[in-house]
Amino acid sequence: MKINADFHIHSRFSRACSTNINPYNIEDTAFNKGINVIGTGDFTHPLWLKEIMENLEPSKDHQGLFKLKNSSRKIWFILSVEVATIQEENGRSKRIHHVVMLPDFESVDSLNNIISKFGNLSSDGRPQLTISADHFVEEVFKVNRNAFVFPAHIWTPFFGALGATTGFNSIKDVYKDQEKHIFALETGLSSDPPMNWLISELDKYTLISNSDMHSLPKMGREMNLFEIDEKDLSYNSIVNAIKEKDSKKLKKTIEFFPEEGKYHFDGHRQCSVSINPETEHIKICPICGKKVVIGVLHRIIDLADRPVNYIPKDAIPYQHLVPLAEVISYAIKKSSSSQAVAKEYNKLILKFNTEFNILVNVDIEKIEENSSKEIAESISNVRNNKVTIIPGYDGVFGKIDLLNEEKPKPAFWKQKRL
Ligand SMILES: [Zn+2]
Ligand SMILES: [Zn+2]
Numbered sequence: 001m002k003i004n005a006d007f008h009i010h011s012r013f014s015r016a017c018s019t020n021i022n023p024y025n026i027e028d029t030a031f032n033k034g035i036n037v038i039g040t041g042d043f044t045h046p047l048w049l050k051e052i053m054e055n056l057e058p059s060k061d062h063q064g065l066f067k068l069k070n071s072s073r074k075i076w077f078i079l080s081v082e083v084a085t086i087q088e089e090n091g092r093s094k095r096i097h098h099v100v101m102l103p104d105f106e107s108v109d110s111l112n113n114i115i116s117k118f119g120n121l122s123s124d125g126r127p128q129l130t131i132s133a134d135h136f137v138e139e140v141f142k143v144n145r146n147a148f149v150f151p152a153h154i155w156t157p158f159f160g161a162l163g164a165t166t167g168f169n170s171i172k173d174v175y176k177d178q179e180k181h182i183f184a185l186e187t188g189l190s191s192d193p194p195m196n197w198l199i200s201e202l203d204k205y206t207l208i209s210n211s212d213m214h215s216l217p218k219m220g221r222e223m224n225l226f227e228i229d230e231k232d233l234s235y236n237s238i239v240n241a242i243k244e245k246d247s248k249k250l251k252k253t254i255e256f257f258p259e260e261g262k263y264h265f266d267g268h269r270q271c272s273v274s275i276n277p278e279t280e281h282i283k284i285c286p287i288c289g290k291k292v293v294i295g296v297l298h299r300i301i302d303l304a305d306r307p308v309n310y311i312p313k314d315a316i317p318y319q320h321l322v323p324l325a326e327v328i329s330y331a332i333k334k335s336s337s338s339q340a341v342a343k344e345y346n347k348l349i350l351k352f353n354t355e356f357n358i359l360v361n362v363d364i365e366k367i368e369e370n371s372s373k374e375i376a377e378s379i380s381n382v383r384n385n386k387v388t389i390i391p392g393y394d395g396v397f398g399k400i401d402l403l404n405e406e407k408p409k410p411a412f413w414k415q416k417r418l
């Protein structure tokens with residue numbers, strides 16, 4: 001059975017998240033998106049934990065996974081959370097985000113009991129814990145040796161394990177002797193597998209991708225595609241496929257175009273300064289004189305020890321996609337949260353079942369018959385990697401041009417200089 005899985009999401013109890021994220025809406029969205037396994041997110045938050053305990057029940061046939069009560073859909077929940085650890089090292093405070101998955105509520109309870117000593121679990125669905133990354137992982141595995149932990153969006157400047165501000169240059173430096181428990185890395189929106197393949201030290205890890213959604217429409221914008229016999233589907237079979245980097249089971253990851261991510265280039269948002277680290281070595285903002293934020297591409301160039309286009313022999317394939325609502329929004333020139341986009345989106349889902357099916361499988365001619373030439377052409381361009389992107393930087397999302405109508409303009413500060 002094909003299993004599309006998104007492990008890292010947030011509930012409405014995480015900062016800056018939509019108020020409509022509840023178990024029913026999560027399941028409904030997963031159904032329309034074509035997602036079969038979805039993280040619960042935020043299991044450390046007391047109110048969210050209560051809500052998922054009330055609304056989910058253990059799946060009878062699939063150990064370690066959970067179903068929405070009274071639902072017959074083939075959608076399973078996996079208990080997950082993202083936490084931030086904060087540690088002092090060499091006089092610098094380092095914050096790192098990690099995702100934890102566990103197979104049962106008893107382990108969740110035990111873990112919450114332990115880590116509540118290190119931070120307030122009620123204040124944010126993604127709690128901030130004053131504990132070192134290695135100590136945190138040690139505590140998780142004391143609770144359950146089948147736990148699964150991976151660093152989240154490893155390259156982002158402020159909270160990524162290898163990000164510029166965090167300042168670690170290797171996963172071993174982050175997790176020390178507990179690195180033995182780390183098998184996977186989340187590449188984040190601003191990097192894709194080919195960028196990560198340039199660093200030989202990362203070969204031992206499985207690269208995975210998740211949406212890190214803060215609102216339902218973003219679910220599955222990055223995810224992992226598995227092929228697992230339905231009778232074998234369980235928490236363990238999923239985790240083992242990742243741990244073993246088993247390409248017969250973990251078939252592919254779905255990726256953002258990395259340029260679209262918020263931290264692809266270096267830059268300074270306040271001054272609209274965007275810097276391509278491949279060609280420009282600028283550490284100080286030419287407008288205001290402050291330090292620029294070093295992005296994901298820059299970090300990867302710093303750590304790369306291989307030529308561009310290198311593919312490791314056991315690499316898991318990947319595919320770039322753009323969420324359907326964004327595609328429609330682009331094609332009809334209306335905001336992605338507009339009624340017009342919702343109407344077109346629902347019409348296509350009704351016809352072709354899932355967003356994933358539309359983006360990946362349905363014939364372009366059929367899409368055109370049921371929508372418009374622009375929507376069909378945009379989807380075709382995404383499938384063929386024929387899009388123009390103005391890269392994101394310092395928290396500004398990249399701008400994607402699905403019909404290649406625009407030529408990337410020079411950055412604002414350069415226009416000014418000319
Ligand atoms: Zn995070
Ligand atoms: Zn997150």
Ligand SMILES: [Zn+2]
Pocket residue numbers: 268270271273285286287288289290
């Ligand atoms: Zn500036």
